[in-house]
Amino acid sequence: MATHSIKDRVAIIGVGCTPFGEHFDKSVDDLIVEAVTETLDSAGIELADIDAFWMGTYVSGISGLALSRPMRLEGKPVTRVENMCATGSDAFRNAVYAVASGAVDVAMAVGAEKLKDNGYSGLISPKTQDDGTRISTSAPAAFSLLGPAYQSRHGVSAEKFRDAMTHVAWKNHANGVLNSRAQFRKPISKEAIEKSPLVAGSLGVLDCSGVADGAAAIIVVRAEDAHKYTQKPLYVKALALVSGAAAGPIDANYDYAEFPEVRASAAEAYRQAGITNPRAELALAEVHDCFTPTEILLMEDLGFTSAGTACDEVLAGSFDHDGDLPVNPDGGLKSFGHPVGASGLRMIFECWLQLRGQAGDRQIATADRGLGLTHNLGGAPGDCVSFVSIVGSKLG
Structure with missing residues (x-):
């Protein structure tokens, strides 16, 4: 099969x-x-x-x-x-x-x-029936585990990872400034990002995506x-959806330093599309930056950079608007906002504009590569679904 x-x-x-x-x-x-x-x-x-x-x-x-x-x-x-x-x-x-x-x-x-205006301060989640052993935690708390786990696996200092988190937030807000449809359109300084009130672990308010x-x-x-x-x-080049076994929280071998579901869905999408070097072949990537550490790990899980190098690549500007592979040129979840049911389609909307040369002030220089990737992550680390699509402006 x-x-x-x-x-x-x-x-x-x-x-x-x-x-x-x-x-x-x-x-x-x-x-x-x-x-x-x-x-x-x-x-x-x-x-x-x-x-x-x-x-x-x-x-x-x-x-x-x-x-x-x-x-x-x-x-x-x-x-x-x-x-x-x-x-x-x-x-x-x-x-x-x-x-x-x-x-x-x-x-x-x-x-x-x-x-x-639903009466909640953040995303609301339907209650699922289970045996009572399922770990219940907030989304910021769950995703705050990514940073320490990644640092431990790859020997990256907390200071460097914090710098990379700050750069992701700063980049996506800077991109959102150019997007007339974005929820947040003001540039945010790196100092303000680092001083924003803590929500969970090392995550500050400005490390979290917008609720919209x-x-x-x-x-x-x-x-x-x-x-x-x-x-x-x-043209649709690939569609890949992977639902995980949701065993991460009880699996002693899962260390929260990667998303296996993302790796599997990305590999399947690249196989379908015939992509062998996503970093060089893609014109842009719209990824699920629900929290700044998520985008950092996704750079490796989606195959844009090698293991342990994501922080260096982020800080070097590789995924900035004018970088080798622009990531979230519309501002991403962080700046554009995250109305859950619409977010995945919003990502394809940005690919439509960019690959047709209609993105205005935020038009990327890499658009002639002709391929765009979108990625959504639903759930939490070790307990999630992952979707990857690839669309292109040319047949073949």
Whole structure:
């Protein structure tokens, strides 16, 4: 048994994304309508032209009615998708496979979330049934374990790791300054980042991603039909989703210095896309920087740098806007914000802009490489799912 590649069989023909932030004056329905309308306009088609829909939301809707109600859909199949922080990405994955299988001609993936006025100060999590032995901890506490673990495994000083964490936050906020849709658009000094109040372990407030409201959507068709809608489609090169065994917290061999699920999903995506040197072949990477230590470890888990060198590469600017491989040129979760159901689709929205040369002031110099990677991580270290997609501006 094997996972079969659908490289170049499906194309993206339209995208849309609302600004992310504190939308106290808008409902989740308002955000969905805004994102879907922009996406339809992007593709130049009507809502009736969509054959099937996948609606991704973590806690802001139940069933396909979360989409069909605000969009007044009649007689169309709508599937609600939830996969923690990979929710939007999984909605996209399902829409792509539906087109690739021949089941439908035109499919739409939508992701939306309202988090800022739900009565909670951070992300809310549905309660799962278990035997009571599951470790319950906050997301900052769980991800604060990454730094000490990485330092211990690779002999990196706490000071160097702190410098790298600061650089990640500083970089992503600097990128967000150039993004009119980002939640946070002010530059943050490295001094302010290092002095921000501690939340858990060495994580300060400015090491944590933003909690936001927002929505995004994507339309996909068969690759051979793409030019009926746009002269610059993006082609799906790879989709890889890995769900871990969630045994990390009770596994004595797991040391919190890597994400095995990320390594597995990245390897599978590169196999499907035919990529052998992601650092040189990718034009950009949109990664799940839920906390600054996460982005550091991802640079190794995604194969962008060798073991134990991520801090040096980060501090050297290798993943800055003008670096060898720009990472999160739109500001990432850190600056753009993280409305859970929309985040994965927002990442593809940035690939759409960058690879088509439409990113304006934040346009990257590496775009001519023609390939973009998106990565979502749902859950916590040792207890997570990981999604990697690769899209490209050219066939082949």
